[in-house]
Amino acid sequence: MVTVGPRLEAESRRLQTAGKALDAYMLDSAGVFGVGLLLQKSHRIAEEEAAERGWGVGAELAPGQLSGWSIAEQLLVGQLLDVAAIGVSVTESGILIPQKSASLMVGIGPEYESSEVRSPCEYCDVSDTCRFRH
């Protein structure tokens, strides 16, 4: 689980209320970018842990990402991890609070062939048309 914390969203809401919609949007976008950087950092941790053992890594996966895995199961992930320790909570419907947070699971083991964490988009049903493919 990664998060940029609550302050960015609070400031974005303040800017929005003050009529500074563009500033709020830009700050929000910076938050999304920050979550992406944290996910990449998490990839490196998984890759290094695997490499130390001579293993490989799987794809980055999370509830709500691919069809067949409901976002509501973020709740289960939140229960398995001590997400409160990093200031994150999960709503009944699986929304992470702060919203600039993300969960990810990466398999590591001797059967995985890749040394780099793969994108979930490689396994997604809508990857041919998705504008968020990465």
Ligand code: SF4
């Ligand atoms: S292709 Fe789009 S919907 Fe599918 S996992 Fe990637 S970003 Fe998500």
